[in-house]
Amino acid sequence: MVTCSAPGKMILFGEHAVVFGKSALALAINLRITSSVRSANQYSVNGHPMKKRHHMYISAALDEAWGGPPINIDTSSEIPSGSGLGSSAAVTVSCVGAMMAHRGGIEPEKIALKSFLVENKVQGRASPTDTSTSTHGQGIIVSPERLDNFLWRIEQGQRSWNIHHCAVPKLHFVVGYTGIHASTGPLVAGVKKLADSSSEAVRAIDRIGEVVLEGVDAMAASDKKRLGHLMDENHMLLNSLEVGHPELDKLVEACRPCSYGAKLTGAGGGGSMIALTDDPHAVAKAIQEAGGEPIIVDVGVEGIRLEDGGMSRKR
Secondary structure, eight states: OEEEEEEEEEEEEOTTGGGGTOOEEEEEEEEEEEEEEEEOSSOEETTEEOOTTTOHHHHHHHHHHTOSSOEEEEEEESSOTTSSSOHHHHHHHHHHHHHHHHTTOOOHHHHHHHHHHHHHHHHSSOOSHHHHHHHHBSEEEEESSOOSSEEEEEEETTEEEEEEEOOOOOOOEEEEEOSOOOOHHHHHHHHHHHHHHOHHHHHHHHHHHHHHHHHHHHHHTTOHHHHHHHHHHHHHHHHHTTOOOHHHHHHHHHHGGGSSEEEEESSOSSSEEEEEOSOHHHHHHHHHHTTOEEEEEOBSOBOOEEEETTEEEOO
């Protein structure tokens, strides 16, 4: 049996705009999904026959990365499904990684590419932000241009993305989970439809791309005040793209008195928001009192790793 784990992620800046070729900045978080692969008599997930409609990402991962005899895949998750924290990317990356390790070894660039192809197939239109963050860990910058600290390039049709390592300073974030499940695919499709018909939506997408680059500079300088202002602006822009939700706004507003800034993270439509703060316990209390589930997270954690007898090692 081979076991791999991969982290979830939070998008600090750039969700939705990155699908249109803009930049994004994402950080790996210390909530992980673990996947184990072992030989079996039939394809199964957690001991039950695999059903494509119930296991879309795992089924697509098998098509992309396996092509061998039947296997059972066992998964366990610390990430709430549909929370905007990269659960689909983490299960995809951990599955693809376990399959590749079962057949010889872990190659991060290949895992990132195959995992992106899985998400793109399932969601219909995706960016490699989540899957590359889950693979590499730490922090990544996605950019249409090649920058310093280049990791790999991913292409799909006419679209392409350059993935870069991003150093993550010591920052304190709290996630506020609404408990509302939101599927990424329809939200991405909705933004595409809006952008096709609205020049204001196009301007919002362009501005989000600019916010990302300003955020990269602010993070490099550990300028938390500037990061917070940009988070607030990014949240407003995402609301203008109609991916917000009243419960997200409620949690964001509750956090602002005790944080530098707050915004939704991920696809929106529910899911989660994040707040940057020096007092995570005060923010967690504010989120809870506003009806959300607070999760204090560490950021900049390691990416995919091979688990070995309870010990872990990065390959």
